[in-house]
Amino acid sequence: MSQPTLISAQGLSVHYALRGGLIGPKPYVGAVENVDIEIAAGSFFGLVGESGSGKTTLGRAMLRAAPISRGDVHFDDGEVSYSLKDLGKQDLKDYRKRAQLIFQDPYAALSPRMTVRDIIAEPLEVMGLTSSRTETDERVREIAAKCRLNVEHLRRFPHAFSGGQRQRISIARALVSGPKFIVADESVAALDVSIQADVLNLLKAIQEDMGLTFLFISHDLSVVAHVCDHVAVMYLGRIVETAPTRTLFSTPRHPYTTALLSAIPSLDPDDRGKVQKLEGEIPSPTNPPPGCKFQTRCPHAIDLCRTQEPSLEHAGTEHRVACHRWQEVGGEAN
Amino acid sequence: MSRLIDVENLTLQFDTDEGRITAVDNVSFSLEAGEVMGLVGESGSGKSVTAKSLMKLNPRNAIYGPDTKITLHLEDGPVDVMSLQTDAEMKIVRGGSISLIFQEPMASFAPAISIGDQMVEQLMIHTDFSKAQSRELSVEMLDRVGISDPGTRFGQYAFELSGGMRQRAMIAMALSTKPKLLIADEPTTALDVTIQAQVIDLMKDLVTEFGMGIIFITHDLGVIAQTADKVAVMYLGKLVEQGSVRDVIRRPAHPYTRGLLAALPTLDDIDAPLTPIPGDIPSPLERPSGCVYHTRCQEVIGARCSVEAPQFMTVDTNHAAACHIHDANEGAA
Numbered sequence: 159m160s161q162p163t164l165i166s167a168q169g170l171s172v173h174y175a176l177r178g179g180l181i182g183p184k185p186y187v188g189a190v191e192n193v194d195i196e197i198a199a200g201s202f203f204g205l206v207g208e209s210g211s212g213k214t215t216l217g218r219a220m221l222r223a224a225p226i227s228r229g230d231v232h233f234d235d236g237e238v239s240y241s242l243k244d245l246g247k248q249d250l251k252d253y254r255k256r257a258q259l260i261f262q263d264p265y266a267a268l269s270p271r272m273t274v275r276d277i278i279a280e281p282l283e284v285m286g287l288t289s290s291r292t293e294t295d296e297r298v299r300e301i302a303a304k305c306r307l308n309v310e311h312l313r314r315f316p317h318a319f320s321g322g323q324r325q326r327i328s329i330a331r332a333l334v335s336g337p338k339f340i341v342a343d344e345s346v347a348a349l350d351v352s353i354q355a356d357v358l359n360l361l362k363a364i365q366e367d368m369g370l371t372f373l374f375i376s377h378d379l380s381v382v383a384h385v386c387d388h389v390a391v392m393y394l395g396r397i398v399e400t401a402p403t404r405t406l407f408s409t410p411r412h413p414y415t416t417a418l419l420s421a422i423p424s425l426d427p428d429d430r431g432k433v434q435k436l437e438g439e440i441p442s443p444t445n446p447p448p449g450c451k452f453q454t455r456c457p458h459a460i461d462l463c464r465t466q467e468p469s470l471e472h473a474g475t476e477h478r479v480a481c482h483r484w485q486e487v488g489g490e491a492n
Numbered sequence: 493m494s495r496l497i498d499v500e501n502l503t504l505q506f507d508t509d510e511g512r513i514t515a516v517d518n519v520s521f522s523l524e525a526g527e528v529m530g531l532v533g534e535s536g537s538g539k540s541v542t543a544k545s546l547m548k549l550n551p552r553n554a555i556y557g558p559d560t561k562i563t564l565h566l567e568d569g570p571v572d573v574m575s576l577q578t579d580a581e582m583k584i585v586r587g588g589s590i591s592l593i594f595q596e597p598m599a600s601f602a603p604a605i606s607i608g609d610q611m612v613e614q615l616m617i618h619t620d621f622s623k624a625q626s627r628e629l630s631v632e633m634l635d636r637v638g639i640s641d642p643g644t645r646f647g648q649y650a651f652e653l654s655g656g657m658r659q660r661a662m663i664a665m666a667l668s669t670k671p672k673l674l675i676a677d678e679p680t681t682a683l684d685v686t687i688q689a690q691v692i693d694l695m696k697d698l699v700t701e702f703g704m705g706i707i708f709i710t711h712d713l714g715v716i717a718q719t720a721d722k723v724a725v726m727y728l729g730k731l732v733e734q735g736s737v738r739d740v741i742r743r744p745a746h747p748y749t750r751g752l753l754a755a756l757p758t759l760d761d762i763d764a765p766l767t768p769i770p771g772d773i774p775s776p777l778e779r780p781s782g783c784v785y786h787t788r789c790q791e792v793i794g795a796r797c798s799v800e801a802p803q804f805m806t807v808d809t810n811h812a813a814a815c816h817i818h819d820a821n822e823g824a825a
């Protein structure tokens with residue numbers, strides 16, 4: 159039952175240098191700090207957290223598209239085994255076809271001057287993965303069909319498509335090089351509920367069909383609950399809790415996770431006013447608070463939390479949480 | 493409660509290169525003071541166009557239908573919005589009385605003027621406040637929408653704020669004139685759930701505090717369930733269902749509303765499959781005949797749906813839907 163790990167991070171940090179600061183230590187943004195994460199082959203792994211918590215940066219670091227300041231990322235698909243921190247040029251080129259990104263915004267991501275066929279074919283041509291136009295066309299048609307785009311669609315330009323259709327084009331483009339690992343960054347955030355359901359079903363079907371591994375970044379917890387088998391919650395660059403989806407939603411252990419879950423607007427009009435509100439905002443990553451990063455907003459913070467940063471500990475099978483007080487305060491969802 | 497706005501037979505078309513598009517088709521609704529109405533529907537259904545119409549903010553290629561009537565009820569008596577022509581006349585609806593929170597956050601702030609200066613400027617145009625009072629009120633509103641250190645943020649520019657903060661600043665600005673009617677177009681879509689909960693709370697406080705009416709546009713039915721008193725559902729420019737929030741969410745009467753609800757991921761049963769509404773929204777240039785929804789409808793009851801446009805029918809007190817199934821149910825009555 160347990161699958162081998164496809165990709166993992168060990169002590170991964172991504173720092174962005176800031177301007178200024180001639181005297182003293184160089185100021186930086188700790189967008190991702192000391193993250194350990196393991197993604198099993200074939201899983202649909204969700205990454206959630208407030209805006210600015212570092213989700214995109216972590217996803218990009220796992221694609222080697224953000225600088226790795228400390229720690230490392232390991233990728234092993236059975237054919238190749240890479241250490242991303244010091245990947246040679248040739249290996250990096252090979253890695254690009256094994257790991258792909260689906261963009262957030264289906265409106266901005268597609269070039270208006272290219273036909274859908276050319277948009278989908280571009281990665282094949284750039285990476286030199288096919289040797290003839292006939293072969294390219296065949297690959298494009300095959301992947302387009304999987305994404306429910308027909309030959310007729312391929313001749314058109316993206317502006318002629320609806321949001322859902324454009325998102326299917328982005329997906330086809332990401333899949334055409336035959337990747338093993340896909341980072342989908344807020345891929346359905348801009349879509350209506352109905353189109354969103356359609357695209358999510360498509361992603362799941364493709365994942366099962368092609369045996370892909372997904373890192374699915376989203377701030378919509380209801381969506382994550384439905385499509386992901388595993389979830390990690392980020393706060394200020396750190397992973398604060400990770401667990402199988404069902405466990406996380408039924409027995410969240412971190413006060414931040416509990417707050418996030420309780421803020422989801424319920425569909426029942428009689429639930430009004432029952433939301434447990436989280437006051438304040440996520441602190442600035444250039445100037446994080448000492449101790450636990452959540453202590454400034456945590457209703458359970460004690461002195462220990464203000465001085466010492468908790469590390470991830472086991473709270474159950476595959477369930478890990480970074481909170482000094484999880485055993486006392488862990489909440490029951492809903 | 494007293495009536496705030498009446499919208500009757502609102503029809504709006506656009507002249508485009510490809511032909512004439514009907515964006516809003518014979519839409520009628522009304523809102524009381526202190527009431528929150530949710531306006532839902534898929535992308536392109538005409539929600540934003542409807543909202544902008546109430547302030548006559550649509551571009552030049554817009555053509556209003558001849559029967560369109562919009563009446564805003566102010567303290568000094570009713571205002572016939574369609575008859576307002578000059579900028580001076582439009583001031584009645586564009587500042588002060590109606591505030592619109594735009595869907596595009598960047599569109600609301602000029603890039604080269606600080607957030608605070610813009611807030612103060614519009615307060616001084618629309619109210620009798622002095623500069624100092626305007627400043628004080630603006631900082632207070634920034635604070636109330638959950639922006640920390642509002643005094644500092646006041647002096648910053650739009651590009652210096654995160655997306656969520658910009659959206660909250662916009663909400664603060666729209667609310668600072670204490671409008672009678674607030675139209676909020678997808679105001680919480682880019683916000684995190686935690687911030688969204690704060691903003692929704694604030695809006696509800698203001699409804700109670702000032703008896704403000706709100707038209708809340710969103711495609712998030714969860715947000716609607718937590719904020720609105722009543723709901724109007726739009727599809728391809730048509731209003732297809734209207735009713736109290738409980739009725740519409742618990743007993744949806746139009747197949748389209750049922751489809752929207754079924755597509756929504758909920759936490760009650762995370763194993764339930766997500767069910768999209770089949771098919772794509774037709775192009776506004778090729779509006780289907782008969783009921784505009786019949787090309788995607790799961791409950792079509794025969795040829796009638798593709799021929800005859802259904803009228804609004806009452807299904808319960810204060811709950812109506814435009815669908816032939818209700819006609820059939822009522823039998824010969």
Ligand SMILES: Nc1ncnc2c1ncn2[C@@H]1O[C@H](COP(=O)(O)OP(=O)(O)OP(=O)(O)O)[C@@H](O)[C@H]1O
Nearest residue numbers: 174187189208209210211212213214215216377443
């Ligand atoms: N290229 C960059 N240079 C400097 N700072 C950056 C850069 N990219 C991201 N950051 C900072 O790193 C932090 C994490 O950003 P990131 O985009 O990863 O967040 P996120 O969780 O994806 O947020 P959102 O939900 O808003 O997309 C933020 O404080 C952001 O300002």
Ligand SMILES: Nc1ncnc2c1ncn2[C@@H]1O[C@H](COP(=O)(O)OP(=O)(O)OP(=O)(O)O)[C@@H](O)[C@H]1O
Nearest residue numbers: 506508515534535536537538539540541542551776
């Ligand atoms: N200035 C314009 N010229 C021509 N057509 C327009 C114009 N503005 C809007 N439309 C069309 O009117 C229809 C309704 O658009 P509207 O923006 O009201 O949709 P919406 O329901 O707000 O969608 P969304 O959820 O994506 O914001 C669409 O078909 C749109 O393309």
Ligand SMILES: [Mg+2]
Nearest residue numbers: 213214215343
């Ligand atoms: Mg992001």
Ligand SMILES: [Mg+2]
Nearest residue numbers: 539540541595
């Ligand atoms: Mg709109």
